[in-house]
Amino acid sequence: MATVAGITVNGDHWIGGERVSSPTTFDDHSPIDGALIAQIARGTATEADAAVTAAANAFPAWAATPRAERARLLHAIADGVEARLNDLAIVETTDNGALLRSHLRGVMPRVAHNFRFFADWLLKLGHEDFDTRGHTNHV
Structure with missing residues (x-):
């Protein structure tokens, strides 16, 4: 520890x-x-x-595990990241030397966003492939 x-x-x-x-x-x-x-x-x-x-x-x-339950769990992880955003940003900044504001404004919010993004797409299984910012996504 x-x-x-x-x-x-x-x-x-x-x-x-x-x-x-x-x-x-x-x-x-x-x-x-x-x-x-x-x-x-x-x-x-x-x-x-x-x-x-x-x-x-x-x-x-x-x-x-049903898709809705998986989505709920992924949203709970995102909630946890958002609840500890400051702590996570401080630890990551100390560990990798990046600017604290970068972790507070970009990196850690993006972590939560990614969990929410995939949680929401879980509920849309069967959807055709789609592009996001030049990347093809398969659900």
Whole structure:
């Protein structure tokens, strides 16, 4: 666990609904001032295999989840991003050195937007392919 501007950050993996550590870690330094932000779990083949297995095990239940429920869950994630927008922006700025205003005004709102975008399209399954800003989307 680390603290970035008063915000607790966990550097372990998230696999199968729980935190998983690794036998080794790496130091994450801020490009802003070189300060140590956190020790991050360095994944090995064991953690990669566990993550793939967890995803494969979770897929049948997710695939069986009705579209409306999936959309509701994706909107809930977007709500969570918006509720923690300032904290997320501060941590990301510290971690990658980008301007805080960029994360506050663009990056983090876009994260929430992306979850909402795909949640809303879940409810329109069967729609023909469509273009968005030069990219073809398949639903």
